[in-house]
Amino acid sequence: MNILEATKNLEKKGFMDMTVSPTLDLFAEIEKLKKEKNAIILAHYYQEADIQDVADYIGDSLGLAQQAAQTDADMIVFAGVHFMAETAKILNPNKKVVLPDLHAGCSLADSAPTEAFRNFKEAHPNHIVISYINCTAEIKALSDIICTSSNAKKIVESIPENQPIIFAPDKNLGAFINKQTGRNMLLWNGSCMVHEIFSLEKILKLKQAYPEAKILAHPECEEIILKEADFIGSTTEILNFAKKDEATQFIVATEAGILHQMEKDSPQKKFIPAPPNNACACNDCPYMKLNTLEKLYLCMKYEKPEILMEEELRLAARKPIIRMLEISKASGLIK
Numbered sequence: 001m002n003i004l005e006a007t008k009n010l011e012k013k014g015f016m017d018m019t020v021s022p023t024l025d026l027f028a029e030i031e032k033l034k035k036e037k038n039a040i041i042l043a044h045y046y047q048e049a050d051i052q053d054v055a056d057y058i059g060d061s062l063g064l065a066q067q068a069a070q071t072d073a074d075m076i077v078f079a080g081v082h083f084m085a086e087t088a089k090i091l092n093p094n095k096k097v098v099l100p101d102l103h104a105g106c107s108l109a110d111s112a113p114t115e116a117f118r119n120f121k122e123a124h125p126n127h128i129v130i131s132y133i134n135c136t137a138e139i140k141a142l143s144d145i146i147c148t149s150s151n152a153k154k155i156v157e158s159i160p161e162n163q164p165i166i167f168a169p170d171k172n173l174g175a176f177i178n179k180q181t182g183r184n185m186l187l188w189n190g191s192c193m194v195h196e197i198f199s200l201e202k203i204l205k206l207k208q209a210y211p212e213a214k215i216l217a218h219p220e221c222e223e224i225i226l227k228e229a230d231f232i233g234s235t236t237e238i239l240n241f242a243k244k245d246e247a248t249q250f251i252v253a254t255e256a257g258i259l260h261q262m263e264k265d266s267p268q269k270k271f272i273p274a275p276p277n278n279a280c281a282c283n284d285c286p287y288m289k290l291n292t293l294e295k296l297y298l299c300m301k302y303e304k305p306e307i308l309m310e311e312e313l314r315l316a317a318r319k320p321i322i323r324m325l326e327i328s329k330a331s332g333l334i335k
């Protein structure tokens with residue numbers, strides 16, 4: 001396909017569908033493009049290993065939002081899913097933000113459709129709305145504060161105890177924070193398809209095979225999985241725990257992409273992905289894995305697909321993100 005055809009098909013395909021020569025050294029080409037275009041690559045821990053290796057910054061949602069807010073690059077290449085690239089655009093209206101594949105969505109973000117959520121909010125007018133960052137710009141615009149799994153507890157604790165709260169869209173994270181804080185937040189009934197399908201039975205079998213292994217879980221997992229966990233935390237917290245803990249074997253109940261950094265940080269330790277309720281041995285996010293090194297290269301080269309947003313929506317969605325960053329700074333979670 002030539003450039004014209006690829007551009008015409010961009011929306012349907014989600015990426016610039018052009019042939020990349022197999023002899024091209026993509027790592028070197030991507031480095032060249034970074035310099036030429038003053039571009040920065042921000043990648044989530046759930047991206048494939050090659051993408052993590054070319055990234056300028058790898059992080060979880062909080063770290064990525066903070067990096068996006070601070071960068072002086074002209075172009076942000078967001079190797080993650082759509083709502084993350086949207087967040088970068090919300091914080092950087094004058095920068096070009098590109099995403100390797102526009103179809104890299106998120107089942108959790110999809111579980112909160114705008115109109116249904118607006119009605120839910122209107123039915124509970126005395127509540128303030130705290131939304132997990134894994135939501136669309138429209139849901140952010142309907143929220144008072146955004147949170148991530150790294151700062152959710154601190155954000156909730158910053159709200160007076162007698163103030164009713166709606167927590168959206170992840171019911172598992174909401175229930176976990178309710179337990180941690182003793183609050184009774186009203187939970188939107190959303191969830192992440194990746195974190196909801198871990199098999200308790202298979203995890204317990206693994207635990208029998210590796211009795212010394214510690215189970216690490218993300219709070220997006222269901223309560224039955226969290227109950228078995230030795231440590232529950234955000235992606236960054238799980239990584240830090242695995243690095244510092246004296247255990248040498250870990251069963252990891254979150255998206256399997258995180259294992260790449262864990263193995264890099266602690267090559268002498270064994271990391272076993274917790275298996276899902278299907279025939280696969282590990283649990284990959286199908287949206288995150290839509291991004292490939294080829295698509296990353298193409299989106300840098302052609303600066304497409306680009307994230308664009310109406311200014312009114314951007315401004316409304318920016319407010320609760322800024323509140324989150326301010327509370328996170330004040331509580332020492334970020335600098």
Ligand code: SF4
Pocket residue numbers: 081105106107108109134192193194195255285286287288
């Ligand atoms: S792992 Fe779950 S929450 Fe994260 S991007 Fe994939 S579907 Fe969304």
